[in-house]
Amino acid sequence: MRSDAEFAEFVGSSAPRLLHTAYLLSGDRHQAEDDVQTALARTYAAWSGIRNRDPHAYTRKVLVNLVIDRWRRPLREDPYEQVPERPVPEDFTRGLDHQGELARLLDQLTPRERAIVVLRHYHDLPEAEVAAELNISLGTVKSTNSRALAKLRVSTGQPVPASGGAR
Amino acid sequence: MxxxxxxxxALRTPPPDGFAPVDVQRVMALGGRMRTRRRALRASAVLGVTAAVLISVSTISQQQSTPPAAPVLLSQSHPADPGSTTVSDVVETGLRDDRGQVLLYFVSGDYRVKNSINAAQRYSGYGLTLAHRDGQGRITADTTSNASFTEGVFDLCQNEERGLATYGIYTGPAARIVAKLDEGEVTAHTTTWSTDRTVVLYWFDPDTAPKFARSGTLTLSALDAEGRPLAK
Known part of the structure; x- marks a missing residue:
């Protein structure tokens, strides 16, 4: 079927970036692969309606919301006697050569902060598009992004561009 | 810099080990099933509206012609939340407690999760409702958890206060679902969802809950008809 061939082509071209996005959002390689599979399946389910629009943006939106929704799900709490150690904030520029260090730094962020950092600074989306993708206000994007960068101890050094480049 | x-x-640096390639055929099979479910849902919503209109007309005409009758007993399930719709058949688990028969069924739409941790959270999409049917046939929804249909993945719900300690869904051709414990194996009751036969509902007898608690970690396995573990 022609639409199936188009979808297969879309998967081939978009999967690497989606997998990388999912990995940045979850920090877990296998979870990222599962999340991308689910997001692509949802895209396929809606393919006839979105194939002529921007399927990559649609799938990315599904993926981000899928990861955020998983964090919202009710958790089963297992009490422990000892309080776990909290990560100590460090200067962002130290140790960024290691992906594990990046994942550890991103783990300090809330799911929403993490999603905004990934959309804003990995995908280079303008703040307005990030707001539309996450269905939140522009002000929330700006404040959350600032808070996330502060947690990561990132100093911008120069003004952050008001709008991003190409996706 | x-x-x-x-x-x-750093964000743009790819992870060193790369990722497994996406299985497009599997994605399309999974997406196709989602599409089928959506169509079934739309059809059931249309049927539900039609049935509601017919029942309303019938009730009004009965009220006009006959004196007030005894309270009507619900024979259909009702969702935990007015924003959602019951999807497909009610599953009778065969379990019973002091509140009646324990039931499971799927809902779809906009519903509120009822639990002590996140009582105000609302979800959209499919949910799995745990309910009770009392001696008069009335069905009361107890709690709804949002349902995830990722193939080969267990969606587990644990609820120690509402009659059915451990239950959930598994998407895949499982003939048997077992929990592996230090003291052996426990087999779950299973049935398939009437809307999509590839979705397996499973639940364990409540007396297994202490065993699960003793084990600390609950490890579930899906087996095929020959007892072989299903590869994810």
Missing amino acids: NDLESLRG
């Missing part, structure tokens, strides 16, 4: 550029550079 400032910190922000360092961050962007």
Whole structure:
């Protein structure tokens, strides 16, 4: 079927970036692969309606919301006697050569902060598009992004561009 | 290069080991089933509206012609939340407690999760409702958990206060679902969802809950008809 061939082509071209996005959002390689599979399946389910629009943006939106929704799900709490150690904030520029260090730094962020950092600074989306993708206000994007960068101890050094480049 | 550029550079650095390639055929099979479910849902919503209109007309005409009758007993399930709709058949688990028969069924739409941790959270999509049917046939929804249909993945719900300690869904051709414990194996009751036969509902007898608690970690396995574990 022609639409199936188009979808297969879309998967081939978009999967690497989606997998990388999912990995940045979850920090877990296998979870990222599962999340991308689910997001692509949802895209396929809606393919006839979105194939002529921007399927990559649609799938990315599904993926981000899928990861955020998983964090919202009710958790089963297992009490422990000892309080776990909290990560100590460090200067962002130290140790960024290691992906594990990046994942550890991103783990300090809330799911929403993490999603905004990934959309804003990995995908280079303008703040307005990030707001539309996450269905939140522009002000929330700006404040959350600032808070996330502060947690990561990132100093911008120069003004952050008001709008991003190409996706 | 400032910190922000360092961050962007680090974010763009691919993970060293790469990822497994996406199985397009599997994605299309999974997506096709989602599409089927959506169509079934739309059809059931239309049927539900039609039935509601017919029942309303019938009730009004009965009220006009006959004196007030005894309270009507519900024979259909009702969702935990007015924003959602019951999807497909009610599953009778065969379990019973002081509140009656324990039931499971799927809902779809907009519903509120009822639990002690996140009582105000609302979800959209499919949910799995745990309910009770009392001696007069009335069905009361107890709790709804949002349902995930990722193939080969267990969606587990644990609820120690509402009659059915451990239950959930598994998407895949499982003939049997077992929990592996230090003291052996426990087999779950299973049935398939009437809307999509590839979705397996499973539940364990409540007396297994202490065993699960003793084991600390609950490890579930899906087996095929020959007893072989299903590969994810």
